Amino acid sequence: MKKQRSFKEQKGTLYLVPTPIGNLEDMTFRSVKTLREVQLIASEDTRNTQKLLNHFEITVPQKSLHEHNYKERIPQLITLLKDGKNIAQVSDAGMPSISDPGHELVVACIEEDIPVVSLPGATAGLTALIASGLVPQPNYFYGFLARKKKEQIQELTELMYQSATMIFYESPYRLGATIRNMVEVFGPNRQAVICRELTKIHEEYLRGTLQELAEYLAETSVKGECCLMVEGSAESAPEEDEGTLMEQIEALLTTGIKPNDAIKEVAKKNGLKKQIVYNEFHGIH
Template sequence: MKKQRSFKEKTFGILYLVPTPIGNLEDMTFRSVKTLQTVDLIASEDTRNTQKLLNHFDINVPQKSLHEHNYKERVPQFIELLQAGKSIAQVSDAGMPSISDPGHELVVACIAAEIAVVALPGPTAGLTALIASGLTPQPNYFYGFLKRKKKEQLEELTSLAYQKATMIFYESPYRLGATIENMMTVFGPERQAVVCRELTKIHEEYLRGTLAELHAYLAETPVKGECCLMVAGATEEAPPAEIVGTIIEQVDALVAEGIKPNVAIKEVAKKNGLKKQVVYNDYHGLNGV
């Protein structure tokens, strides 16, 4: 085990994790501005984007990029600077570093080198959107971005089919409709969900309804901007493995009699007092049991 006393017994420099606004620049805290003003270097996801923020607050500290394509080269350089007593502020383009953004590798390297890592509080899209969504805020499960390919995304969603907590996802507006369609397949069309777009900006908007309602709306009215998608947790329990086997056998028996699979699934669901979607997922191996 290792013990970190963030502001005591300072031997090396400090790595500060500084959140940046997710839209509205007024969300920048006094402490975040002061930290960026006083460190020796800023590690930025995109130096061009961060420069706009620095210009706004009249901050004149040099930057070096740190992103998914150069972290193997950059991390050792930053560790060397920190060990020499320099302090570094790490920022992403928006929100919290490491949350669906680069930076985790530098944090891990600092901890291994016994360099203090200090996180500043500030903007994060997931929880900000959640508390205004109307969905149950506790417990919550932050997932971030799902895989893009349909098969892989369905597998990910299937692992979450019986998640009780409200789930928080980030998604591109261009893939939002397809993602919700996949969620309808796994979670069922009546699951409550909320889309928040352009959070903290002038066009901030919340879309609240069932997955089916959201899907229909988005088909007619495509959205633009950064999106946060929140989905209510499951209300039903995952069926035991032995029951799943029985369900599959019942469906197979009806199919063998010439009944179409979807009709057989509906009948088995009614007979066993289960939701049709639960039986569908079990029959098609989408529940991972």
């Protein structure tokens, strides 16, 4: 167990700073202040972040931190933090680590007892969800699905009986194919909402069944960043047939569990008295 007192430490601190997902006015006062006061900004794309820094007249230097260089970059950042430097981490848009780089640095800081402070701010998934009209809670954030159809169908099949409203991110170029795959797996009648260009001048919500959205996208191309939300399943997953009592016991025995413990577990799982399962195992009738 580890305990972090976020604002009592004297060593360097990693600040996770959300950036606007489109509208620069969504940058919080605290986020701007933090970016001005740290000694370094770790950015997913320094060129993209520089535009944000220029807008708010922030002159703090940057270092890139992305999926291609994090293994060599993280030790460098950890050294700076241990030396007392404060670092802000940002992604191109929204929250660091949410479908963006960042998680590995957070884990490294926790392992080294370096404070990690997360600032609240823009995030596309929940922002779109609360205006979607779909049930906002519980919700299940998935992010990006696999690109290849076979892998995506497999992922969607695993989500078939998810009861919470599901939140996905998707490229406008793959959106039509993804929704057709959802029709194939979830069926045509699930309610779904596409939100595109969130917080920008061309922000748009498309609401309907999966089939209606698939038909619309077959005739109309969409542009911009897209968030796709799909209502959860009203049906529960069918119970799997785990076999006879004897088969269940034998399956547990292959894991190395003792016979008496296996009997006890099978009895509990099936809502039976232990003696009944014991008799079955030993052939006592």
